Amino acid sequence: MRIDIITVLPELLKSPFEASILKRAIKANLVEVHFHNLRDYTSDNYKSVDDYQFGGGAGMVMMVEPVDKCISKLKSERDYDEIIYMTPDGNRLDQGTANEMSLKQNLMILCGHYKGVDQRIRDHFITREISIGDYVLSGGELGAAVFCDAVIRLIPGVLGNETSALTDSFQDNLLAPPIYTRPRDYKGWKVPDVLFSGNFPEIEKWREDEAYKRTKERRPDLLE
Ligand code: ADE
Numbered sequence: 309m310r311i312d313i314i315t316v317l318p319e320l321l322k323s324p325f326e327a328s329i330l331k332r333a334i335k336a337n338l339v340e341v342h343f344h345n346l347r348d349y350t351s352d353n354y355k356s357v358d359d360y361q362f363g364g365g366a367g368m369v370m371m372v373e374p375v376d377k378c379i380s381k382l383k384s385e386r387d388y389d390e391i392i393y394m395t396p397d398g399n400r401l402d403q404g405t406a407n408e409m410s411l412k413q414n415l416m417i418l419c420g421h422y423k424g425v426d427q428r429i430r431d432h433f434i435t436r437e438i439s440i441g442d443y444v445l446s447g448g449e450l451g452a453a454v455f456c457d458a459v460i461r462l463i464p465g466v467l468g469n470e471t472s473a474l475t476d477s478f479q480d481n482l483l484a485p486p487i488y489t490r491p492r493d494y495k496g497w498k499v500p501d502v503l504f505s506g507n508f509p510e511i512e513k514w515r516e517d518e519a520y521k522r523t524k525e526r527r528p529d530l531l532e
Contacts, residue, residue: 309412309463310340311456315419316357316370316380318453321366324453325349333466358422367423373417375429379528382416390431391416394448394455395424398437401455403478405438409455410462414451417455419448454503481530485518
């Protein structure tokens with residue numbers, strides 16, 4: 309997979325890709341991530357990427373021209389499966405979308421900034437608009453990092469143990485069950501006996517029951 313990220317603040321975005329699972333995925337050539345600074349596509353001396361909103365009103369708007377130049381250059385180099393705009397008024401990101409995106413070859417992500425981007429960019433280029441939750445961030449960069457993390461860890465080969473993504477919360481619309489490791493007894497805080505029974509169908513049943521209980525308690529909406 310290849311991901312191209314268009315941003316006015318590449319420095320805000322880079323560190324998540326330089327550590328842990330994302331770093332390993334990049335090193336193993338399972339994913340390539342490229343950052344494009346929108347200011348490199350400006351045509352005036354001030355490298356302006358934003359301007360006042362027509363019709364008045366507070367807040368600046370990302371201008372059409374630099375965004376068009378950047379997206380058009382990338383599109384001339386390869387075909388993109390999706391051109392995604394990170395914005396609080398997009399579709400809320402969920403595990404289903406992450407699964408779907410993890411199967412794509414080329415993704416482009418535009419990080420919104422200021423009040424957002426000129427609507428004409430959304431009308432003419434964007435194929436998908438994604439929000440990471442019902443709150444407003446100061447830009448799309450942290451949203452893009454969250455999106456990339458959720459997607460990249462699902463690419464086959466990225467996680468050491470292939471089954472571990474399958475048992476994540478949300479993969480089957482259930483939250484994950486409780487988990488334990490050594491020691492079996494810590495200060496009298498005990499691990500449930502069933503986990504030592506050696507009876508794997510029984511352990512699996514216990515996990516399913518616990519996952520269901522937890523989901524019913526915390527996220528009944530997932531069971532609807
Ligand atoms: N940009 C600002 N807020 C955002 C959000 N909640 N999700 C995605 N991008 C954003």
